[in-house]
Amino acid sequence: MSESEHHHPNYVKIWAILVVLLVVSVLGPELGIRSVTLFTAFGIAIIKAYMVAKNFMHVSVEPRFVTYLLMTAVLFVVLFFAGTAPDVMNAEGTNWEKSSWLAAEASAPAEAENHH
Amino acid sequence: MRPIANTRSVTGIPTGRLAVWWIIVSEIVIFGGLLGSYVMYRLAHDSWANQAAHTNTMAGAFNTLVLLTSSLSAVLAHKAASEGDGKKAAKLLGATICGGAVFLTVKAFEWTHEISIGYTITSNTFWSFYYTAAGLHGLHVIAGMIIMGIVAKDAAKGRELHRVELIGLYWHFVDLVWIFLFPLLYIAK
Structure with missing residues (x-):
């Protein structure tokens, strides 16, 4: 156009x-x-x-393909999120754990906000 | 006839515009990945709200207003260019650059204050995301201002007016990223 x-x-x-x-x-x-x-x-x-x-x-x-291009990129971001969030958002899983997260959860909330 | 391909019969849009759309597609993945990671951590840690409470909502809101207004001047520059008025387009691009400068100035004051009271990029993961996301966005603002200056210089002489729309597209995307950064970093507390 x-x-x-x-x-x-x-x-x-x-x-x-x-x-x-x-x-x-x-x-x-x-x-x-x-x-x-x-x-x-x-x-x-x-x-x-x-x-x-x-x-x-x-x-x-x-042209419609521009919208499809943009939506494809957004879809890949959603796929990335869906693929990694289950592990990233959990403190422990099968045969693994995030010791610093678990330690932070066990301690006071004031300390939890400062952990990495 | 210049020895460059400036149209693609298959895509139906000028090559420059197609290239900018490709850049924007790649930027969606870059910022999407970064912000997606932030959302994962944020949802997993309610305590981050205590950190987010220290960001300056009014400064963020003012900067959103500045970017929205600069997007308006960018799209008005595009309109002027499409009407063949290069001088007006250049002036409006100049106004857009000023908007970028105001945005960065506010950011500089904000960051100076936050760093001076101890919230640095290494303070904790919230502030790491805060400085990385806003910093990467700020670099895009700087890049846009530089390119816009080059485009405006040509546009003022009535040259390469199609580029006014191209840099506008990029600038609107930078605005669009901030539209999501603002609630993520300043409002969700």
């Missing part, structure tokens, strides 16, 4: 919406409800990312 074929939406309006979403994501944790904080932090981050990709990067007017 050539330059002249690009449709230019009202970028200032999109920016204004992004700023409003930013304000919501900052105010969300003030309510002190964990599920609300998670949504206003990460749900809104995903919405903002989608808006930037669609309106500023014009992903939606690129």
Whole structure:
């Protein structure tokens, strides 16, 4: 698609919406409800990312393969996470253990926050 | 006719833009791997919230606003370039570079304060991730500013205007990474 074929939406309006979403994501944790904080932090981050990709990067007017390329990279990140998290997030497993984690878990929470 | 391939009939998009998309794809894996690792550790250690509580949310929020605004000027530069107005595109790219400079200045003050009160890259794993992720992102901001300066210099003379969109794409991605870094490092406490 050539330059002249690009449709230019009202970028200032999109920016204004992004700023409003930013304000919501900052105010969300003030309510002190964990599920609300998670949504206003990460749900809104995903919405903002989608808006930037669609309106500023014009992903939606690129050939479809560009979206597939980007999604393939995201899929590999998900695969990496799914493949390593079960071990990384556990302190022990079959024939292995993370002695420093176990020691930290056994000690006071104040000490646990400082372990590596 | 210059002896370079500037279009690909198979892909249907200019070669430069295809190359930037490839860069962004590789960057997704780099930042995705780093942030994915952070999330794994963060979920495994509730106590990290005590460390994250020391990051400055307002500084992070202000920097998010700065990057969003710089993305606006980058996309307006692209619009100006697509209308053939190189001078306007160069000015808007200049504004984007200023946005990058403000972002880095805030970061410098933030880091100086945090390091001075003892939170360094070796303090513990949270701060290691904090400085590595924000540092890698900061390097991308610096790289974007340098490339943008080169593109703006040409654009001001009405040359290579298609590059305005290409550096814009990269800059929006850098903005996009920060959109995720902000809640991960500053809000999830």
